Amino acid sequence: MRRTRESTPSSPDDRAGINRQFRPVGKGSNSLPFPEMDCLLNFGIRIKDRHMWALFVGPGVLLLILVLGFPAVASLSYSIKPEQAGTVSYTLSNYVNLLKDPFFKKTFWNTVVFVFLSVASHMFLGLTVALVLNSALPAKPLFRIIALLPWVVPDVVAGIIWKWMYDPIYGSLNDFLLRIGLFDSPVEWLSNPKLALFSVVLVNLWRGFPFVMLILLAGLQAIPQYLYEAAEIDGASKWQLFYHITIPGLRKMIVVALALDTVWEVRRFGLIQAMTQGGPGILTEVLSTYTYKQYFQFFRFEYASAISVVMTIVLLFVSLPYILMISQEE
Amino acid sequence: MEFTSLLPRGVFSKAIVWVFLIVVCLYCLFPFAWMFSTSLKTESEAFKIPPTWIPIDLTVDSYIGIWVRKNFGTYFFNSTVISLSTALLSTFFGALAGYGFSRFFFNGRRFLIGFFLATQMLPGVLLVGPYFRILSKVGLYDTRTGLVIAFLTICLPFSTWMMKGFIDKVPDELDQAAMVDGCSRMGIFFKIILPIVAPGMVATILFGFLLAWGDLLWALCLTSSEPMITVTLGIARTVGEFRIIWPMLMAGSLVGGMPAIILYIFLQRLLVQGLTAGAVKE
Known part of the structure; x- marks a missing residue:
């Protein structure tokens, strides 16, 4: 276990509940009871549970890089090209x-x-x-x-x-x-x-x-x-x-x-x-x-x-x- | 705490609060009332001086006109297909990523969260230029598919963030119990988490739908032909025409805004929850 659950009951400095109120729910919790457990995927691929995040976050990140990151970089590169194609390639x-x-x-x-x-x-x-x-x-x-x-x-x-x-x-x-x-x-x-x-x-x-x-x-x-x-x-x-x-x-x-x-x-x-x-x-x-x-x-x-x-x-x-x-x- | 208690007690302060609320309501509602009233007028009555507030000869010609004389049917179909596909796709990927961010504390998690947040901040105009060129090259310019891909850029970051907010609220003891019982991660996600956050998914789909439905910039830049344009673009084009037929334009605007309004009224509680769970955490 890489992180342990924080003590949820009010700590001494938890003045008047404000801190508890605005603390994000997910923080400090760890739902990896068996981080080293093998997860069996299709085609006999095995992956450890603590690495499973890549399967969840990966598609979204890749999609975002593809549809958003790539065009954003393209725009950046247009912006340093000269308006009339001439001698310099970047300006x-x-x-x-x-x-x-x-x-x-x-x-x-x-x-x-x-x-x-x-x-x-x-x-x-x-x-x-x-x-x-x-x-x-x-x-x-x-x-x-x-x-x-x-x-x-x-x-x-x-x-x-x-x-x-x-x-x-x-x-x-x-x-x-x-x-x-x-x-x-x-x-x-x-x-x-x-x-x-x-x-x-x-x-x-x-x-x-x-x-x-x-x-x-x-x-x-x-x-x-x-x-x-x-x-x-x-x-x-x-x-x-x-x-x-x-x-x-x-x-x-x-x-x-x-x-x-x-x-x-x-x-x-x-x-x-x-x-x-x-x-x-x-x-x-x-x-x-x-x-x-x-x-x-x-x-x-x-x-x-x-x-x-x-x-x-x-x-x-x-x-x-x-x-x-x-x-x-x- | 009651804000009203800050005011001096008595009938007077109550009256102030009510007058204020009524003025705000009028400010919110009056434009809609005017739109509705105009949409029921004949064209000549719309150009009467002084304007009539309640139409004298009621007519629903404009409402028929937008379907018969304009291609509102096509626009509506396009908008619905595009917005729905965008919303479903981005909610699915958003839910996956949201689960990943909610349950796993991996290296670079904070960076990726920052990345998702930062992408919400990019202006659309940064991307429309490259999109125009790329989509033209691969033959997706002026297609519904092209627009769906483009809308993913707006919706996906929001969907991820909203879904993460909802999944955060599901105690991870459930995941653990399921794992002890031999359920796989994917099984947990599909069989346990998704059914529990179903209301949240509806809210996320709704939000994505509204984002895509209301957009003008992308539709303006990435579609051009009549059979492909969306409701918002159809309306915007009518404004550019030489002679604006206001009753018909108002009818079109009302009908174009209707899906958003209806969905919102029925699902407003969910949407409020979604926005405050994802964009804002309590």
Whole structure:
């Protein structure tokens, strides 16, 4: 036996159950009672039980390398090829061009603004709704279903519904705002250069906050009730409970939600493609739509690959804390 | 703890909570209501100023139109076949790998887990270019098979992670007991673990299905001909047309989003469990 089962009952430093609560279930357990036992496979092949992992993990890993690793490396190698086949076979000129390209710069900043606003608003609304839904309310399951609907529909569908709602003349949003007297004249949601990106973010808020809410709600429900009871007996106020129990208890879920949401928002494609296709001009162009255009409208494969490589580096960098946190726990 | 207890006690704070919830619900539901209402309008009514909120002459022409005048039947068939195959394949391989990660502590396990997690983070646009070239070369461009292979890249890491979460919850004493009784590893996996995590598998299949169903990028890059395109691409193409017939587009969007919505409403508890077991651990 290479690892032994950890003592599951609360250890002395297992303060108030927090540690136990967030300890992964699989960790420390070892299900290899007979690590040296031979497993008989077809064709008379024998394999020791402690080596059996290769049979389980192997197919998935090989498949992933084949369908994902290989193309990713291919993309990397496109990105260092010159756009015109010439004397050099490898060059960094694509990356140099990238830095000179004002469209790329604008697109990059659009992405930063889009992702930052989206994630911040998701966290804010998601946390608020999760907190409200975590209290004893009648019809809570119904609220939860309703709140999750925007997250379930395909990106394209979400984009199209809102494009139609945003329509300055025939759309319902302007009609509503005019009727309640908030504006005197129709707002050009998607064609006003100052508004376009924010209008897209508003749709993305609608679409993305349910996931954050879901994760945080699960986190809230995992905080043991007795922590609150104990603290209340010790005379903690409601706000103290919130700051000293709820927020620390949620910390891990917040990291997870932040990381996954950020990655998803950077990759968001269908929503913008369906709504604005990056327009007006390039005001709502983000990295994913820009790369797509470089690939399939301008056919600049090498250049597009360079953009996507930059994007990948950014994404891996952003998600590194999450990846490290999860794999450390394992 | 009840968040509402943070607010001052009394009728007033209760009212705030309810008003907030109702506003959030409206925000969530109103676009769907507008889509539904538009889909029941005639084309001329959709372009009325000011817009009518409830259709005056109700018609289901749009719902017939998408099947008759557009090839929605084909799109639907393609999407279903592609999403289902992707979901089943990735759940099967994901379950295998999930079991391996859950039960065996081998050298390099942490690295491989990191690898699976990192692959979840790659942007699709990194892969579409090479995919376009490779699939064209091997004659899989503009085929359903090509798309299934491509979707595996999105679904497999997630499936593995979700299935590992579910299998972690099955006590390994079961495995040990079975081994003492002479069951082989493969036997344990297929006869004991899979039946126990069946609900988890359903959730994983559902999640993979939703991922594949909702995608636009890959479908846009890897298919082109009318008989091969998916629902999402079909809808997206309609937007690009010279004259957009909004009621029909809304009907199409509603029908295209329906499978996701229905599956979700029936299986939402499972999906929530799956996401919190795999993507997030308690």
